[in-house]
Amino acid sequence: MSINPGTPGNEPIEPHSGIPTLTLDPFEKAFLADPISHYSFLSDAGPVFFLRKYGIYGMARFASVKAALDDHETFCSGRGVGLSDFSKETPWRPASLLLETDPPEHDRARRIVNRIVSLTAIRHLTESWALTATSLVEELVSRKSVDLITDLAEVFPLRVFPDAIGIQKTGRENLLPYASATFNAFGPRNDLFDATNLIAAKSIEWVANSCKRQNLEDGGWGMAVHEAADRGECTEAEAERLVRSFLSAGVDTTVNGIGNMLYAFAQHPEQWQALRSNPSLIKKAFEESLRWLSTVQTFFRTTTRVVEVAGCRLPEGSKVLLFLGAANRDPRKWADAAMFKVERPLVGHVGFGSGIHACLGQMVARLEGELVLSALVRKVKSIRPIGPSVRRLNNTLLAFSSVPVEMERP
Numbered sequence: 001m002s003i004n005p006g007t008p009g010n011e012p013i014e015p016h017s018g019i020p021t022l023t024l025d026p027f028e029k030a031f032l033a034d035p036i037s038h039y040s041f042l043s044d045a046g047p048v049f050f051l052r053k054y055g056i057y058g059m060a061r062f063a064s065v066k067a068a069l070d071d072h073e074t075f076c077s078g079r080g081v082g083l084s085d086f087s088k089e090t091p092w093r094p095a096s097l098l099l100e101t102d103p104p105e106h107d108r109a110r111r112i113v114n115r116i117v118s119l120t121a122i123r124h125l126t127e128s129w130a131l132t133a134t135s136l137v138e139e140l141v142s143r144k145s146v147d148l149i150t151d152l153a154e155v156f157p158l159r160v161f162p163d164a165i166g167i168q169k170t171g172r173e174n175l176l177p178y179a180s181a182t183f184n185a186f187g188p189r190n191d192l193f194d195a196t197n198l199i200a201a202k203s204i205e206w207v208a209n210s211c212k213r214q215n216l217e218d219g220g221w222g223m224a225v226h227e228a229a230d231r232g233e234c235t236e237a238e239a240e241r242l243v244r245s246f247l248s249a250g251v252d253t254t255v256n257g258i259g260n261m262l263y264a265f266a267q268h269p270e271q272w273q274a275l276r277s278n279p280s281l282i283k284k285a286f287e288e289s290l291r292w293l294s295t296v297q298t299f300f301r302t303t304t305r306v307v308e309v310a311g312c313r314l315p316e317g318s319k320v321l322l323f324l325g326a327a328n329r330d331p332r333k334w335a336d337a338a339m340f341k342v343e344r345p346l347v348g349h350v351g352f353g354s355g356i357h358a359c360l361g362q363m364v365a366r367l368e369g370e371l372v373l374s375a376l377v378r379k380v381k382s383i384r385p386i387g388p389s390v391r392r393l394n395n396t397l398l399a400f401s402s403v404p405v406e407m408e409r410p
């Protein structure tokens with residue numbers, strides 16, 4: 001199977017009068033390489049704007065983005081959360097039963113997985129994941145230099161998460177290319193899409209096989225989904241698609257969430273010292289890193305009816321690009337929005353989304369991020385960049401491929 005979303009942007013759509021029209025392309029490389037420098041331009045344009053190149057609407061202010069996320073009846077996900085409109089085009093893969101559905105279908109699927117990814121299940125994993133984080137960090141601090149991405153952010157989640165799902169041990173190197181391709185596929189058919197499409201075919205097949213009952217270990221979250229099928233809560237084919245959601249949404253996101261957090265500390269030595277002198281700030285620090293450098297930069301919605309946003313009319317069937325990363329830096333919402341401050345009070349960023357589609361795995365992501373931070377706080381006195389950080393471009397995610405540093409022991 002190959003990824004093949006359509007690009008509806010060629011149709012001559014004009015915005016309703018009064019809506020600012022922008023010629024900027026949020027999927028071109030220059031934008032993706034530095035989305036943050038465009039945030040003010042986007043949010044200052046108005047509560048809603050029109051992106052001419054794709055014939056779509058966009059929102060970058062916190063208030064509009066949050067309101068759209070919370071109003072799933074008007075801003076639906078069932079027509080796809082990428083540029084492609086599933087009412088006009090066939091999705092490149094069978095649609096996600098969680099991310100790309102609306103109630104009641106969404107809620108039925110969500111109930112099944114919510115019971116599996118429970119607080120009890122997470123508590124059960126904490127001790128062994130903490131040991132893994134500690135031994136990985138111990139191994140790294142003994143080295144002269146470390147790449148925070150390839151040696152830590154890409155390593156820790158892959159040491160713990162696939163075992164929790166219970167997926168086959170061989171072939172796990174397919175997980176990151178698969179997830180990367182999935183997140184690229186939410187954008188248009190650009191170079192990034194083509195590049196990952198070329199490498200993803202094998203990974204897509206491996207992931208599809210990994211989600212089958214016969215390839216899942218007993219006791220893992222994957223098998224627990226199949227057991228829900230045994231109880232008649234979903235079909236066997238739906239169970240495979242739900243397991244796929246863990247693999248599509250739970251790997252690249254945490255790799256980059258942790259990677260962006262580590263980058264934030266490499267750039268802010270004074271915040272590292274603030275955290276070391278008060279480790280009770282670890283929870284806040286991880287949340288602040290998601291706000292400051294949001295892993296998931298954008299997701300789309302589609303309007304189910306004519307809707308007024310701050311006095312502007314959006315027609316039914318409009319694709320709306322929600323800039324979560326920009327919302328998390330909107331100065332209308334956040335004091336000192338551009339500053340990374342580990343002491344910032346925990347108040348509802350949209351880095352995990354909001355409303356009925358809010359991230360299913362946020363407790364997992366928090367656990368991973370906080371365990372890495374807590375191991376580092378105990379073992380590392382300072383983090384010093386020793387070369388330029390390198391961004392990995394993706395149509396949806398903000399990611400790094402390299403953050404080289406020296407870490408000093410206490």
Ligand code: HEM
Pocket residue numbers: 069077081098099100110117245246249250251253254256257258290295296299324350351352353354356357358359360361362364365
């Ligand atoms: C730092 C890590 C993570 C970030 C930043 C993140 C971000 C997000 C965001 C923004 C959404 C909302 C999508 C929307 O509104 O359309 C979402 C949904 C979702 N996430 Fe995460 N995520 C992370 C980790 C995980 C993990 C570890 C898992 C799996 C255990 C996971 C599974 C999901 C699923 C299945 C959905 C769809 C939920 C639904 O539609 O009901 N995520 N995530």
